[in-house]
Each structure stands twice: as structure tokens, then as C-alpha cells.
Amino acid sequence: MARLFGYASVLLTGLLVAWGYVIFRGRRSRALPLFSGLILLLVPLLAASFGWIGVVFEATCTPGPATWDWDWPAG
Secondary structure (H helix, E strand, O other): OHHHHHHHHHHHHHHHHHHHHHHHHOOOOOOHHHHHHHHHHHHHHHHHHHHHHHHHOOOOOOOOOOOOOOOOOOO
16 A cells, blocks of 8 residues: 555545444444544554654565565576
């Protein structure tokens, strides 16, 4: 997932599915508002943390010459 955008979208999509389930199935949402607030705080914090780690350690999401530097046997 390129630069962690995908992880944030997965969490937000899961949150949307949970709210849709509560609304359309007529269920009670006791802990869902608190859980939603925590997810909305966690998403940017998680993305920023992993983005910072990627910058500090020069991590790449795409394979390049630095990650594929061994010789394949000819044949």
C-alpha cells in the first residue's frame, strides 16, 4: 500500500460499514460513537507515524535496484 494511504482508507471503510450496519439493521450503538472517535483520531496518527518511519529509514513501497540486488541464475 503506497505510503500508507491504503491502511487509513481500510479503517475508514470499516467504520462506514459498522455505522451502516447499525443504522440499517436498527441495532443499538452503545460503544460505536466512542469507537468512531478513537478511529478518527487513530487514522491520522497511524499514517503520520508510519510515514515518519518510512522517511527516517528510507523505506520504499516499490521494489527497485536496492531491494533486488542479487543475481538470478541464468537458465
